[in-house]
Amino acid sequence: MSFKEQVAELSKRAIAAQNIALTEEATKNALVMPFLRTLGFDVFDPTQIVPEFIADVGLKKGEKVDYAVKINDRIEFILEAKAVSANLSQAQYSQLYRYFSTTDCSIAILTNGIQIWFFTDLDAPNKLDSNPFFKFDLFDYDDNDLKELEKFHKEKFSIEDIKSSASTLKRMKATINCIEAQFNDPDDEFVRLISKEIHDGKLTAAVVAEFKPIIKRAFDDLVRQKIQKKLSAAFNENVNIPTIKDVDSVTQINDDGDGIETTQEEIDGFNIVRAIGAELADVSRIVMRDQKSYCGINFDDNNRKPIVRLHFNSKTKFLTIFDAEKAGSRFDIAQTTDIFKAKALIQAVIQSYVGS
Structure with a gap:
């Protein structure tokens, strides 16, 4: 099967597992190990996958992270799994932060089997970023997401390419957040930027207040038009x-x-x-x-x-x-x-x- 077909099969598996694999161990068996297989790893080969990986961190001895993933005998990923019902934004994953700085790994992964979050050290060398640079959701992905995910495949892995992509994704995410904030509630500076292109007079506070709802409505109409085009393209003439x-x-x-x-x-x-x-x-x-x-x-x-x-x-x-x-x-x-x-x-x- 192609990588796209393998991910589609994993998505189907996740649909069935979401109401059954309620513990961390069940989630690992039902979804996390199949996910690692999809990335080209032999989950039963200890030279590729090390479960319950132990690395002493300062005074803390014997702590474990769920999986260490090796490529060419080097740990490239560490992965921590939560139960399928876990909300990753509320999950505790302190081991990832501690282990990332004490190993030579490049990527840390947090997952509940359905959502997979990827972290690295863009903000400060050898210190795990507090926010993921890439999120993949088995229930909500597109071809662009698949292309990003495939970069983590064992046969395609290149940390240089991934970090370059991670930097781009981080900037794109910040840009999207900025645009979304203006979409929901355009501030006066943004309104002035648009208004000066279509208003000949002085941009007084009253003029800005008049243009603000117009610009917000224009955003709404633009989105509707884009959706309509997407729908139209999906159908035969x-x-x-x-x-x-x-x-x-x-x-x-x-x-x-x-x-x-x-x-x-x-x-x-x-x-x-x-x-x-x-x-x-x-x-x-x-x-x-x-x-x-x-x-x-x-x-x-x-x-x-x-x-x-x-x-x-x-x-x-x-x-x-x-x-x-x-x-x-x-x-x-x-x-x-x-x-x-x-x-x-x-x-x-x-x-x-x-x-x-």
């Missing part, structure tokens, strides 16, 4: 992208006519699921059936082949995403476009139907 005005073009919506109201938000969600599925199957096979309590999206218009249920009828929005065994798991979202974050999960179930 002959496939109509429905809106609330032509909702009848969507197969089987409101087939009982029993007080069901299909909202534009549900239509948007349906279009996003179709766009995600377009990489694997003809979009005409992905069909919406709206119900009173949820909006169902099925494969081949078959209730026995559920893909996603959209729960948009209350203040808290979430999806029920099904797997190949028809078991549903909840995926919370803040806005409709967050459905793209569930791309790997949605494609996994569609792929199971395509191959059946």
Whole structure:
């Protein structure tokens, strides 16, 4: 299998394991060791993988980190695993910090089997950065993420390339954070920067206050246009992208006519699921059936082949995403476009139907 196919298989495994592998040991066996295999390592070869690696740190003796990963007899990674249910942002991983400075390793990895965080020493030599330079999520990744992850493969590993990429990723992350902050709440300096290009007069405080909501709305419209282009590109030219005005073009919506109201938000969600599925199957096979309590999206218009249920009828929005065994798991979202974050999960179930 290609690296992309191996990661897709690992993602499917993670879907099944997330409700079963509840302890650290179970997570290691179900997800962490398969992850290391995906990176080209023989997990049973002690010259490549050293479990329960011990390195004395100052007065602390006999402490262990879960795995040391060797390439050409040199420790390149140390890895600490948490249970699949662990929130990595709240996890304690002090061993990584201590061991990083006492070994010659280049990379420290923290993972709960689904999210994999990569750390190095960009800020100060031989001192682990407090923030990861790269995060990979088995439930939410794209081709660019795969390219970054493949750099850690045993056969492709180059610490020079990785550190160069890490520096770029760090700057990109800082840039994205800055742009996102301006997107959510543009400050006066940014508003002035844009306004001077379109306003001939003096930029008084009143003018800046007038332009601020206009610029925020322009950001919102730009994002919507980008999403629409992405959706349009996913469909064949002959496939109509429905809106609330032509909702009848969507197969089987409101087939009982029993007080069901299909909202534009549900239509948007349906279009996003179709766009995600377009990489694997003809979009005409992905069909919406709206119900009173949820909006169902099925494969081949078959209730026995559920893909996603959209729960948009209350203040808290979430999806029920099904797997190949028809078991549903909840995926919370803040806005409709967050459905793209569930791309790997949605494609996994569609792929199971395509191959059946």
